Amino acid sequence: xxxxxxxxxxxxxxxxxxxxxxxxxxxxxxxxxxxxxxxxxxxxxxxxxxxxxxxxxxxxxxxxxxxxxxxxxxxxxxxxxxxxxxxxxxxxxxxxxxxxxxxxxxxxxxxxxxxxxxxxxxxxxxxxxxxxxxxxxxxxxxxxxxxxxxxxxxxxxxxxxxxxxxxxxxxxxxxxxxxxxxxxxxxxxxxxxxxxxxxxxxxxxxxxxx
Amino acid sequence: xxxxxxxxxxxxxxxxxxxxxxxxxxxxxxxxxxxxxxxxxxxxxxxxxxxxxxxxxxxxxxxxxxxxxxxxxxxxxxxxxxxxxxxxxxxxxxxxxxxxxxxxxxxxxxxxxxxxxxxxxxxxxxxxxxxxxxxxxxxxxxxxxxxxxxxxxxxxxxxxxxxxxxxxxxxxxxxxxxxxxxxxxxxxxxxxxxxxxxxxxxxxxxxxxx
Amino acid sequence: xxxxxxxxxxxxxxxxxxxxxxxxxxxxxxxxxxxxxxxxxxxxxxxxxxxxxxxxxxxxxxxxxxxxxxxxxxxxxxxxxxxxxxxxxxxxxxxxxxxxxxxxxxxxxxxxxxxxxxxxxxxxxxxxxxxxxxxxxxxxxxxxxxxxxxxxxxxxxxxxxxxxxxxxxxxxxxxxxxxxxxxxxxxxxxxxxxxxxxxxxxxxxxxxxx
Amino acid sequence: xxxxxxxxxxxxxxxxxxxxxxxxxxxxxxxxxxxxxxxxxxxxxxxxxxxxxxxxxxxxxxxxxxxxxxxxxxxxxxxxxxxxxxxxxxxxxxxxxxxxxxxxxxxxxxxxxxxxxxxxxxxxxxxxxxxxxxxxxxxxxxxxxxxxxxxxxxxxxxxxxxxxxxxxxxxxxxxxxxxxxxxxxxxxxxxxxxxxxxxxxxxxxxxxxx
DNA sequence: TATGAATGAGTTTTCATTCAT
DNA sequence: AATGAATGAAAACTCATTCAT
Numbered sequence: 001x002x003x004x005x006x007x008x009x010x011x012x013x014x015x016x017x018x019x020x021x022x023x024x025x026x027x028x029x030x031x032x033x034x035x036x037x038x039x040x041x042x043x044x045x046x047x048x049x050x051x052x053x054x055x056x057x058x059x060x061x062x063x064x065x066x067x068x069x070x071x072x073x074x075x076x077x078x079x080x081x082x083x084x085x086x087x088x089x090x091x092x093x094x095x096x097x098x099x100x101x102x103x104x105x106x107x108x109x110x111x112x113x114x115x116x117x118x119x120x121x122x123x124x125x126x127x128x129x130x131x132x133x134x135x136x137x138x139x140x141x142x143x144x145x146x147x148x149x150x151x152x153x154x155x156x157x158x159x160x161x162x163x164x165x166x167x168x169x170x171x172x173x174x175x176x177x178x179x180x181x182x183x184x185x186x187x188x189x190x191x192x193x194x195x196x197x198x199x200x201x202x203x204x205x206x207x208x209x210x
Numbered sequence: 211x212x213x214x215x216x217x218x219x220x221x222x223x224x225x226x227x228x229x230x231x232x233x234x235x236x237x238x239x240x241x242x243x244x245x246x247x248x249x250x251x252x253x254x255x256x257x258x259x260x261x262x263x264x265x266x267x268x269x270x271x272x273x274x275x276x277x278x279x280x281x282x283x284x285x286x287x288x289x290x291x292x293x294x295x296x297x298x299x300x301x302x303x304x305x306x307x308x309x310x311x312x313x314x315x316x317x318x319x320x321x322x323x324x325x326x327x328x329x330x331x332x333x334x335x336x337x338x339x340x341x342x343x344x345x346x347x348x349x350x351x352x353x354x355x356x357x358x359x360x361x362x363x364x365x366x367x368x369x370x371x372x373x374x375x376x377x378x379x380x381x382x383x384x385x386x387x388x389x390x391x392x393x394x395x396x397x398x399x400x401x402x403x404x405x406x407x408x409x410x411x412x413x414x415x416x417x418x419x420x
Numbered sequence: 421x422x423x424x425x426x427x428x429x430x431x432x433x434x435x436x437x438x439x440x441x442x443x444x445x446x447x448x449x450x451x452x453x454x455x456x457x458x459x460x461x462x463x464x465x466x467x468x469x470x471x472x473x474x475x476x477x478x479x480x481x482x483x484x485x486x487x488x489x490x491x492x493x494x495x496x497x498x499x500x501x502x503x504x505x506x507x508x509x510x511x512x513x514x515x516x517x518x519x520x521x522x523x524x525x526x527x528x529x530x531x532x533x534x535x536x537x538x539x540x541x542x543x544x545x546x547x548x549x550x551x552x553x554x555x556x557x558x559x560x561x562x563x564x565x566x567x568x569x570x571x572x573x574x575x576x577x578x579x580x581x582x583x584x585x586x587x588x589x590x591x592x593x594x595x596x597x598x599x600x601x602x603x604x605x606x607x608x609x610x611x612x613x614x615x616x617x618x619x620x621x622x623x624x625x626x627x628x629x630x
Numbered sequence: 631x632x633x634x635x636x637x638x639x640x641x642x643x644x645x646x647x648x649x650x651x652x653x654x655x656x657x658x659x660x661x662x663x664x665x666x667x668x669x670x671x672x673x674x675x676x677x678x679x680x681x682x683x684x685x686x687x688x689x690x691x692x693x694x695x696x697x698x699x700x701x702x703x704x705x706x707x708x709x710x711x712x713x714x715x716x717x718x719x720x721x722x723x724x725x726x727x728x729x730x731x732x733x734x735x736x737x738x739x740x741x742x743x744x745x746x747x748x749x750x751x752x753x754x755x756x757x758x759x760x761x762x763x764x765x766x767x768x769x770x771x772x773x774x775x776x777x778x779x780x781x782x783x784x785x786x787x788x789x790x791x792x793x794x795x796x797x798x799x800x801x802x803x804x805x806x807x808x809x810x811x812x813x814x815x816x817x818x819x820x821x822x823x824x825x826x827x828x829x830x831x832x833x834x835x836x837x838x839x840x
Numbered sequence: 841t842a843t844g845a846a847t848g849a850g851t852t853t854t855c856a857t858t859c860a861t
Numbered sequence: 862a863a864t865g866a867a868t869g870a871a872a873a874c875t876c877a878t879t880c881a882t
């Protein structure tokens with residue numbers, strides 16, 4: 001799924017250029033964070049990678065941390081919106097889960113650096129820093145749990161495992177698959193990604209038993 | 211499961227005292243890393259928490275990072291040994307997975323700080339630092355995959371989902387449960403832990419379908 | 421001989437100011453190194469003496485050591501250029517040696533701190549650090565040796581003492597005179613400096629014999 | 631010239647062993663100082679090189695600096711005694727200077743590490759630390775100056791160059807030769823050492839002129 | 841004497857952030 | 862908006878020295 005291209009605000013060439021610098025910085029930051037980690041890079045590395053002047057980073061962002069926050073929120077809000085949209089469709093819960101799985105895996109295929117940053121850096125940061133991210137992550141869990149709960153109500157899913165735990169398990173499987181690709185513990189590639197979308201659902205919905 | 215208490219080597223009071231200081235430092239580090247994060251604490255915080263002089267930390271460990279490494283390896287090696295031992299038992303694959311799930315969750319109940327550090331801090335370090343940790347993590351995946359593969363051979367498990375992916379999914383579910391408890395996204399407590407041990411296996415082996 | 425005053429490059433106030441801060445740091449470092457020794461001072465002493473912020477030192481120089489290197493090379497390159505220039509003149513070898521002796525002693529009169537740093541600190545660093553300085557020092561020896569060799573070819577100098585050794589002896593006498601002044605083992609003062617210029621040549625060229 | 635072996639104090643085996651440990655430490659320190667420089671080594675390096683326990687170094691020496699002092703003074707006092715002894719002989723001043731030159735160069739041949747330490751580390755240390763060493767160095771200058779002065783009185787040496795300056799020049803030539811060998815700027819070897827003893831006197835007494 | 845664990849002050853370097861232009 | 866020099870707090874790491882045994 002392509003990056004959600006915000007409609008180019010029609011505010012003249014100047015503003016467009018400015019917006020593009022801001023975008024450059026975010027894009028540079030993704031590459032640098034993915035390569036060196038949030039703590040392993042300097043603000044000047046971001047500026048260099050983005051091809052902008054050092055000081056400009058601070059024109060667009062208050063702190064280094066805000067850059068990470070922005071990257072996370074941009075992407076995560078898309079995910080949250082998608083979960084909500086999918087849940088509103090008239091399809092089986094299993095199908096809904098497949099769509100979410102597919103979306104996240106496609107996101108990784110499309111921009112592995114960004115997903116790496118979100119998974120590796122943001123979660124850990126949540127430990128030391130604000131709870132903002134945790135609330136957002138919780139929102140995703142809740143959205144998925146809502147899908148599961150609806151599946152339970154309709155009789156599609158068993159009810160002894162709580163919807164909350166099921167949601168968390170579902171997300172855990174996907175995140176671990178991404179982690180595997182990120183750290184080269186799992187072979188990556190287009191066919192593997194395609195297969196994984198199905199494996200996630202097969203494992204979580206059908207179980208491993210024969 | 212209690213920390214593998216090495217038999218108190220009878221090597222005189224001096225050596226014993228020395229070993230205890232080293233232990234104190236490791237124990238202090240766990241608490242500090244859990245509370246403030248690896249990057250959020252200073253070496254002096256570790257020394258203070260451990261009740262030893264600053265310099266002593268560097269007498270026992272080359273770098274701050276080596277402390278984290280040591281904590282991770284101590285515990286992870288126990289996990290690896292356990293996985294191997296469980297796989298050698300004459301029980302169903304499903305039972306084996308339950309034992310592993312139970313062990314990890316018990317580890318968290320017994321020493322949540324340590325598990326928090328391993329899950330939250332080590333993975334991030336794996337990104338920037340050496341691949342040592344990754345190799346160890348990979349070993350765990352492999353051990354679990356071996357169990358699944360044996361289950362597939364015996365006809366207990368389906369074979370369309372690869373053993374490798376199944377192992378990763380299984381571990382992903384457990385890790386996400388721990389993450390949930392760590393960040394208070396999931397209610398914790400003795401009965402929840404007990405329930406979760408079963409949920410993990412129910413989800414992965416039986417699936418969510420009704 | 422005055423410090424080679426580079427013509428103030430007309431590059432705008434900003435660049436000029438920047439260059440002047442860098443110069444301030446170097447000048448402060450000379451005073452501090454001379455007073456307390458390279459190892460006896462902190463980088464903050466340099467910053468304080470130069471009247472700049474601590475961090476600015478690291479904006480202009482990678483390490484404390486690079487400051488020392490810069491001071492040495494700036495001056496030594498002037499010496500090397502001078503030796504080459506003097507050798508090209510159409511004067512007696514003895515005159516050439518006098519000019520070099522005079523230049524070095526004048527350098528000391530003009531900026532005793534800098535010469536002290538070069539003689540006292542750089543040599544020691546040459547031991548532990550890179551061979552860069554040694555190569556430069558060797559260049560000076562070679563330049564002087566070339567002058568002596570030409571003197572030998574013309575019949576002005578005896579040939580049983582090698583030019584190489586003679587060069588080294590000549591430089592050794594000068595350096596020891598400076599060392600004497602630096603450590604107050606030899607009375608200093610304008611007339612003493614003037615006298616020493618002649619003594620160096622008298623000793624090396626004519627010998628002590630009656 | 632062999633290291634002045636102090637007569638083995640007849641105080642029993644224990645004291646002898648103790649003395650030997652102290653000697654071991656000094657000998658180890660010479661090697662370490664020569665290799666890494668005074669500031670570039672740790673006290674533990676000295677202990678390791680000497681093959682003694684860390685703490686023992688502090689049993690025999692108050693500070694790290696005292697070790698350097700001891701090494702310098704041991705050797706320098708021998709030099710001072712020798713200068714005095716030579717001056718009392720009934721030989722030409724030129725012969726006396728030859729003997730001193732020969733002694734110092736032999737000292738270097740016999741124990742280059744020790745001479746390297748004295749020349750490279752002690753003189754520089756004189757800058758930051760006490761004036762003790764300077765007084766001793768001054769004593770050597772004075773001793774040599776006395777020889778020159780006597781040579782001037784007897785009509786052997788010219789009088790326009792002061793005895794003080796001549797002494798300093800003489801020592802400067804020798805020190806620079808040693809520096810050349812130490813830093814590989816001058817080819818070393820037995821025949822070169824032998825030749826240098828003569829070159830020093832030829833240069834200083836006879837001069838370079840044809 | 842001999843050992844090596846224990847202490848903690850000291851120092852370089854890093855780097856996020858600010859600011860003048 | 863854009864630049865990059867300037868600031869200074871922060872922290873890891875070093876290592877001489879002390880001390881208990």
